[in-house]
Amino acid sequence: MMKILFFGPVAERVGLREMQLDHRSGMVLQDVVAQLKAAYPAAFEIVCFTAVNETQTRDMQQLLNDGDEIVFMAKFSGG
Amino acid sequence: MTVMKSYLWQSFPGAKMSDAVRLQVDDFSVDQEMTALRATSLRIGGIASFTGCARDFSEGRNVMKISFDAYGKMALAELNRLRTEAIEKFQLIDARIVHRVGTVLAGDQIVLIVTGSEHRVAALDACHWLIDELKARVPIWKKEITPEGDSWVTPHP
Numbered sequence: 001m002m003k004i005l006f007f008g009p010v011a012e013r014v015g016l017r018e019m020q021l022d023h024r025s026g027m028v029l030q031d032v033v034a035q036l037k038a039a040y041p042a043a044f045e046i047v048c049f050t051a052v053n054e055t056q057t058r059d060m061q062q063l064l065n066d067g068d069e070i071v072f073m074a075k076f077s078g079g
Numbered sequence: 080m081t082v083m084k085s086y087l088w089q090s091f092p093g094a095k096m097s098d099a100v101r102l103q104v105d106d107f108s109v110d111q112e113m114t115a116l117r118a119t120s121l122r123i124g125g126i127a128s129f130t131g132c133a134r135d136f137s138e139g140r141n142v143m144k145i146s147f148d149a150y151g152k153m154a155l156a157e158l159n160r161l162r163t164e165a166i167e168k169f170q171l172i173d174a175r176i177v178h179r180v181g182t183v184l185a186g187d188q189i190v191l192i193v194t195g196s197e198h199r200v201a202a203l204d205a206c207h208w209l210i211d212e213l214k215a216r217v218p219i220w221k222k223e224i225t226p227e228g229d230s231w232v233t234p235h236p
Contacts, residue, residue, distance in 0.1 A: 008148040008220025009231040054153045077232040078219025079131050079190050
């Protein structure tokens with residue numbers, strides 16, 4: 001299983017802060033994005049950053065592992 | 080896809096005053112943070128600070144409260160990286176960063192950056208650099224709570 005987290009405005013649009021997805025061998029980040037984008041299109045309109053295991057990535061072909069933590073984030077507005 | 084129970088806020092590990100970088104629900108004392116920084120070295124010749132506060136008016140609306148959400152683990156890691164980078168880049172003697180999470184009232188303090196160096200320019204420049212970098216790099220989001228409704232803040236310079 002992979003843990004998917006949402007925060008702030010993205011969490012509000014998804015209606016959840018956390019979910020789990022089944023991991024399949026050979027799965028890449030793009031697979032997760034495609035699945036979630038179809039389910040939550042409004043949320044993904046504002047997703048600007050993606051992190052896998054607390055590290056930001058733009059590599060949509062990044063291979064995912066069972067147990068990974070993936071986060072989809074809107075532009076930051078702290079401070 | 081397994082949907083987990085929604086929750087409002089993730090708990091953070093207890094932040095201690097001795098930690099130079101903290102995310103915390105509680106308010107902070109600028110004096111205490113400055114004292115803590117000054118105590119790190121007698122070589123400090125200049126201390127600069129930036130305090131971000133919650134305005135009571137934004138985009139034409141009265142703001143009663145601001146609610147902060149954060150990806151806690153990553154935000155804390157990024158804040159620590161920022162502190163390390165600033166110390167190296169500006170040759171600081173020390174720096175402290177405190178950012179509040181949860182909900183604050185209009186007029187409350189939100190964020191504090193304190194920088195100490197041998198001379199004033201480095202401390203001032205580092206302070207400015209740190210708040211700009213924090214806004215761009217740290218996964219924290221704020222929502223303004225107004226009588227007309229709540230809205231997530233769009234970042235601006």
